Amino acid sequence: MSENQGQISAFPTKSFFVDMLVRDIPLEQAVLDLVDNCIDGAKRLRGEDSNDLSGLRVEIQFSKEKFSIKDNCGGFDRQTAQMYAFRFGRPKGFNSTKHSIGQFGVGMKRALFKFGHEFLVQSRTPEESWAVRVDVPEWEAEENDWVFPWSEYEGGHEISDSPGTYIEVTKLRKGTATSFGTKVFENKIIASIKSKHRQFISFGMEIFVNGNRVDAADLKFFSTATLKPVVENFVFDEDGLEPVRIRIVVGISDSIPKSAGWYVVCNGRVILDADRREETGWGVVEDNADRPSLPSFHNQYSRFRGIVYFDSDDSSRVPWNTMKTDIDEDSLVWQRTYERMIVLARHVLDFINKLDSEIEDYGREKSPLMRLIRNAPKSSVDVLKTDQAFKAPDKSSVEEAPPTIKIQYSRPIEEIEFLKSALGVDSARAVGERTFEIVLERNRG
Template sequence: MASEEQEINAEPTKTFFVDMLVRDIALEQAILDLLDNSVDGAKRLSEGSDDFTDKRIEIGFSSDSFVIWDNCGGFSRSIARDYAFRFGRAAGARTTPHSIGQFGVGMKRALFKFGKWFRVDSATADEQWAVEVDVPKWESEDGWTFPWADTDSSSVSRDQHGTNIVVKALRPEVAARFGSRNFENTIVGLIKSKHRQFISEGLDVRVNGNRVDATDLALSFSDQLKPGVDVFELKYKDAATVNVKIIAGVGPSIPREAGWYVICNGRVVLEADRRNVTGWGLMEEQQNRLLIPAYHNQFARFRGVAWFDSDDSSQVPWNTTKDDVDQDSRAWQAAFEKMQQMMRPVIDFLNELDRDIDEYTREKSPLLDFVTKTPLRKSDTLSEKTVFAAPARDTVQKGPKYVKIQYSRPADDIEILQEELGVRSAKAVGEKAFDLTLARFSDG
C-alpha cells in the first residue's frame, strides 16, 4: 500500500544549498553586508546617539584571506546559537532599532561566498565564544549545525568586546579579485558612499589599513537660493512609524554626483540616481505629457535626497540586498509623489540657468555667477521645512550681453600673430585682434 512506502526525500543537499545561496550576490555586496552588521553593533553601543567616536571597523583582504574586525560590542552565545547562524531570519530574533544589517542570510551568505573555511569570534562584556567551520567537511556531514570552537582572546575578549571574522581557502575567483588593487579602490568608494553618514559621525572604518574618509553631500544655501525641505511621518496600522525627509535643490556642477540619493536608516541605498525609478523621464500616462525630463548634463547641479528612518527596518523602502528601492513599498509610494513635486521647481530653475548661459555665455552669465558664489551647506544639517527658493533671471544684476565668436585660421598665421601681439594662445589672438579692430573703428 502507498501509505506503507517510504516517504520521498526532498531535502536539499548542503552543497546545492550553498551554491544557490551565493550565486546571486555580488562580492562587493557581500562585504557590505558584513560591514552593515558591524555598524548595527556600533548603533547598539551608541544607544540612539549620533556619536560613533571610538567605534572602529577594520576590513582586510588579499588573495589568501578575508578579515573583518570591530570593537562594536559583539553578540552573545545565545544569539549565535539560536539566530545568527540560522539560514533566514528566525521568529523572535532580536532586532536593533533603526538597523541596517540583520542576522538573516547576509553573514552566512558572505562567508560561504568568500571561501571554504571560516572562523567567527565574538565577545560581549559578559561572555566569549567562537565558531570554526571547514565547509567541505561540514557539507559531507549530516545535520545543519555548526560546532563551537575554543576561544581566542588575541582579537576580541570581554575586555575588548567585538567581533572578528576570518575566511580562508578562498574560492579561486574571489582570491583573484581580493588580490586586485582596483577591487580595493572599488570597496573604498562603496564604503564612502554607502556609509557616509556614519563615517561623518565618527565611525572609523579602515580597508587594508587605510582609513576611509567621509564625503559630504552639500547644496547651495542662501536667502535667495535654498533647497526645498519637507519632513513628515508615515503611520500605518500595526506597523512602526516611518520618518521621512526630502530635500531638493542645487549643488556644484558635477554630473557624476547629480541625481537622487535615497538613504534608509542611515545607509545609502541609491546614489546620484538618474533613472525613471526616481522620476527622471516621468510621463503622465492619461495626457501623455512629460512631467519630469530625462536626465542630461543641463541638470548636473540637481541634488535630491530622500531619507527614510524607522525602528523597524522592514518598513523602509529598500530591497533585500540594499542596492535599490522597493517600488512596491508603501513608504516609497507615498514619498515618490512628494519627490516629484519638489523636483519640478529645481528643474525649472536649472532650465532658466541654461537659458542665461546661452544668452551671456558661460563666462559672463550673471545667474551662473550668482549660483557659483552661493555658499554650500551639508544636506544632513537641513531639517526645517522650506520651499525651494531661487532668484528670477531679471532680478540678478546683468552686464552687457555677450556673444561667443568662433572661427578657424591657418596655424602658421596664428603663430605669427601670437608673436606680434605678445600673446600665448589662439584664443588670446582672437580677443586681442577684436579689441584692436574695435578700438580703431571706435576712434574713427
C-alpha cells in the first residue's frame, strides 16, 4: 500500500490548467490584453498621469503562421518577469504599475496559450535584457515542474533604440490560425483598438495592426456659447484605499443611433461603448422600480452621448470586470457614480425631447434649434475637463445662422458634368456645395 493512501492528489495537470485558462476568452480579447500590457509599459515610462505618449509605438502582426507584437514602451525587467509576468496570478505585495489597465495577472499567459504551441517573450530595459522561449507541449509534459526557463536574448526586433518588448507566437492553434489569416479578423482588431484604446491613441501613442495605423475614434460634443455639455468631477474616497477620480461628461452630438449611449472608461481603457442597456440606466424595469433610471432607449435619443471616466492608481478600485468587457455593478464606486449619471443625463434628455417636439412643429429644415445644432462646432471630450453645467438654448436665444461667405469659381463644363453624375446631384451649384462638404468631412475626420 502506498504512503499516499490517506490523501488524494488534486494537483492540476498543466494541460488541464491551460485549457481552462484559454477556454472562455475570445481571441480578440486576448490580443487586446497584450496591447494593454504595452500601454502599462508606456505609463511606467512616462508617468501614470502623462498625457504625452508620443514616440511610443506598438506593432502587431498576425497571419495564418505567426503572431507577433512589439513595442518601444520601456520593456520590463527580470524581476517583473519572475514575480508577475510569468506567474499565474499576482503575488501579494507585488508593486505593480500604478494606474494600470492590465491588472489581473493573467493577460499575457492567457493570450500566449490561446494563440499557439510555441512562444518567445523577450524584453530589454536600459539595464538588462532577457528572453523566455517555451515549447508548450514539452512544457506540459513536465508535469511537476511549474517553471519557465530563461533563454538567450536574441534581439533584432527592436522598433527603435528605446527599450521595449517583443512577443512572438508560432505553431498556432488551428482555430486561431484560421482567424488570424482573414481580413475580417484584422478589421475587428482594428475596430476594437480604435474604440477601446482611443484615449491612449489620442495621447500620441501609435498602434499598427498588420501595417495599418489605427486612428482614434474621437468622441465629440456640440459645444457653443449657448449649448454646452455638462462636466462634473468628483473623487470617491474610502478609508485606507486609493481614491478613485470620476469625471462625467454628458451632452449631445450627431444623430447616430449606433453611437448614442454611455461610454465608460476605466484608467483610460474603454469598457462600455455606446451602451444603452439597463445596466447603465436605460429603461424602467418593474423589479427595480426604486432604482433611478432613464426612459428606454429610443432612436429619438440618437444624439445622446454620456462619458464616464474612472481613474485610480489602484486598478482594482475602478469598476470593471475581469475581462474588461463590462462594469462591475456591485462596486460601490459604480453605484455612487450611477446616481449622478442619471441625474445629469435627465437634463440632456429633456433638451432632446424639446428638440424633437420642435422638429415636429416646424419641420426639420425650419426648426430654429435644429438649425443651430446643424451649424454648431464640436469639442473633443478630451478638452472638456473643467466642471460646467449643461447649457441648452431656448427658442428665444436662437440666433440666425452664423455669418457665411460666398465662394465662386469656374471649372470646365466636362469636369462639372462628370462630378454631377458621380455625386448624384443635378446642378453645378450642388457640385460645388457637395465637394466642399466632402473635403470638410474628410479633414475634420
